[in-house]
Amino acid sequence: MTKTPLAVLTLALLLAGCGSAAGTSGGTTNTPKSGGTLILGENGQEPPCLDPHGNASSDGPVSTVPVADSLVWFDADGTIQPWLADSWEISNDGRTYTFKLRQGVKFHDGAVWNAEALKVNFEHMRDPATKSPLAASYIAPYKDAKIVDDYTLEVHLSSPYRPFLDILAQGYLGMISPKQIKESPQTICEHPIGSGPFVFDKWTKGQSITYHRNPDYKWGPKSAKHTGPAYLAKLEIRFLAEDATRYNALAAGEVHAIDFTPPQNVEDVKANPDLGFLTAIRPGHPMSFWLNTSRPPFDDIRVRQALLAAVDRESIIQGISFGQYQVAQGFVTSSTPGYAQGLAGTIAYDPAKASKLLDEAGWTARDKDGIRLKDGKRLTAYFPIAANFPAQRMQIAVQTQAAARKIGLDIQIQTPPEQELTDRSIKGDYDLTSGLWATNTADVLWIQYSSKNITTDKRRGQNVARLSDSKLDDLLEKARGTADPAELYNQAQSRLLELVPAIPFYDDPRPVAYQKKVRDLAFTPAYPSPYFYDTWLDE
Known part of the structure; x- marks a missing residue:
């Protein structure tokens, strides 16, 4: 191994x-x-x-x-x-x-x-x-x-x-x-x-x-x-x-x-x-907010990249963890076999870049509340959560919501009944969802991001970002079958930093x-x- x-x-x-x-x-x-x-x-x-x-x-x-x-x-x-x-x-x-x-x-x-x-x-x-x-x-x-x-x-x-x-x-x-x-x-x-x-x-x-x-x-x-x-x-x-x-x-x-x-x-x-x-530190996928890439607004990679750049993850995580948590550097934790060391520091807090990306995506107008508009529609994302959502994650959600609003993106946090929450999760009726996946192998990337793991009528998958990228799929499939997948996992993690299917917050201890x-x-x-x-x- x-x-x-x-x-x-x-x-x-x-x-x-x-x-x-x-x-x-x-x-x-x-x-x-x-x-x-x-x-x-x-x-x-x-x-x-x-x-x-x-x-x-x-x-x-x-x-x-x-x-x-x-x-x-x-x-x-x-x-x-x-x-x-x-x-x-x-x-x-x-x-x-x-x-x-x-x-x-x-x-x-x-x-x-x-x-x-x-x-x-x-x-x-x-x-x-x-x-x-x-x-x-x-x-x-x-x-x-x-x-x-x-x-x-x-x-x-x-x-x-x-x-x-x-x-x-x-x-x-x-x-x-x-x-x-x-x-x-x-x-x-x-x-x-x-x-x-x-x-x-x-x-x-x-x-x-x-x-x-x-x-x-x-x-x-x-x-x-x-x-x-x-x-x-x-x-x-x-x-x-x-x-x-x-x-x-x-x-x-x-x-x-x-x-x-x-x-x-x-x-x-x-x-x-x-x-x-x-x-x-638990190996696997860091605690993240996944973005639903299959529907607006996060089907546009520029909107996903904008939200990532708008959130001061370092400040948020230091605050909610009293300095105890390690900010995630990508889409696997630092203790995971296959962690790509060379990508640390790639994600940068840059509100100006975030605003520029939304301008390029056509969200140039704003309403009286400062929320961006395109073709008369507000830039809105829905974040349904459970009533017993962990307090620390709620703090992260509220601070992410505030950061998004500053660049003109309205994240609406919702608390539907448990059955409705489950039904919406299966149907993909959400724009953000949260969680982590602890496992002792970088194959967590296949579990979370292979297009084979998008939920269908026949199978409940774990690709809640509903990401479908042929280049990434190819890298992850090859990594599963090779005796030395380190370089393939490096490339996959680099590709994910380009695609931004999630906002990674911290490596879970x-x-x-x-x-x-x-x-x-x-x-x-x-x-x-x-x-x-x-x-x-x-x-």
């Missing part, structure tokens, strides 16, 4: 520099202790479904990784290590992967891990009934599989797909009991059964998820610090949506750790000798604060989220 040096260095430094304290500082001993219940305060993005294959929430891996092991492990240096797969071979044409599977693994319901179990999981990932917004996109090239023997599965792809092993390391593609998939798939969302170090106990929606240790566990990733069952006897994830509530719960000792530490509290955490801090009694808390490198297998409590 090829990685850019900066991507490896960024993730490694963040994990080592900020995370080493989890295993070496605080407490009274370095000898792990067994027992205790760790409580994690999670933010309000509670998953609607605990089936890892049907989950799109950023909290998804936190709630499913304790239960579901992955086929392979993505190490911090970007190499792929064995886990539930002992080894694998890839055909010369990149279309056939032959997996030799680990023996002796059992799911929590007693089902055996074998070739049939892996095949059943692949079929579940791509089954439309799973309603998978992530897994199905990730394994889209999967064609079928052949059971060679009990512990060997031959997987056939419709086209070469270089990131296949990378994405199989993510918690979103964790393995679920084949017995549950075949006999009671309707129960997976509420009560997933995996082979992981923790067994699911109970989900009290809006409040918490609890787990207990799997006493028979002995097949953790080979990069783990120990073998055998987890140290923690129990694990509880509490959903604490309000930033202040989450931080105060940590400060008061009501929880042992909090995910997504509020940016306004990060410096306080770092200054507190009783607390530790762990962070990493995963900041975790914890009491020093929490030892060996770590991230899963494939998708930075807390991982508790080696974690123990020094109390």
Whole structure:
């Protein structure tokens, strides 16, 4: 697997520099202790479904990784290590992967891990009934599989797909009991059964998820610090949506750790000798406002370029994050394998350029409110958002709206009912929408911008910018099938900076604060989220 040096260095430094304290500082001993219940305060993005294959929430891996092991492990240096797969071979044409599977693994319901179990999981990932917004996109090239023997599965792809092993390391593609998939798939969302170090106990929606240790566990990733069952006897994830509530719960000792530490509290955490801090920039696509390129006004590239130039992203992000967030330099984050280092600084804040571009696009007249006109129509863009839109993103939206108005573009923020919002999203009835996509490969660009991923009547795609560019499509398709796609991804990122299908704002961090009694808390490198297998409590 090829990685850019900066991507490896960024993730490694963040994990080592900020995370080493989890295993070496605080407490009274370095000898792990067994027992205790760790409580994690999670933010309000509670998953609607605990089936890892049907989950799109950023909290998804936190709630499913304790239960579901992955086929392979993505190490911090970007190499792929064995886990539930002992080894694998890839055909010369990149279309056939032959997996030799680990023996002796059992799911929590007693089902055996074998070739049939892996095949059943692949079929579940791509089954439309799973309603998978992530897994199905990730394994889209999967064609079928052949059971060679009990512990060997031959997987056939419709086209070469270089990131296949990378994405199989993510918690979103964790393995679920084949017995549950075949006999009671309707129960997976509420009560997933995996082979992981923790067994699911109970989900009290809006409040918490609890787990207990799997006493028979002995097949953790080979990069783990120990073998055998987890140290923690129990694990509880509490959903604490309000930033202040989450931080105060940590400060008061009501929880042992909090995910997504509020940016306004990060410096306080770092200054507190009783607390530790762990962070990493999530690889993938930065938090952005996507522009609908399929209809006016953003079907005109000059209008898209004008809005990008009009927004002072540096000032906005520094303000809303208290200086904690890194401003995005393009369309993949700086921690993503394949990040194009040479393009940093390409996006410039230039209101004069923005006004000139709109003049060139024919929006020269203005109405009494200062909004530009062309052929008697106002330059207006509609931005429908959910009623529970995150506060920080709302601040970005309001400041973007103000910047746009200064150049004569009227962005109207709307809050339609949830069902209307969903319907409009499917139909493409919007001009702006927001989000990010965290994944451990630059293939996120294919997911977000290939014309194959524009939503149709037959398929829900993730190209919400509805961008269709033959040059970009060609670059991304070639990158998927080559062993060394770095230059192709560089060209693709450069092309996107010309096309401006989105306003990229910041590289999304995963900041975790914890009491020093929490030892060996770590991230899963494939998708930075807390991982508790080696974690123990020094109390």
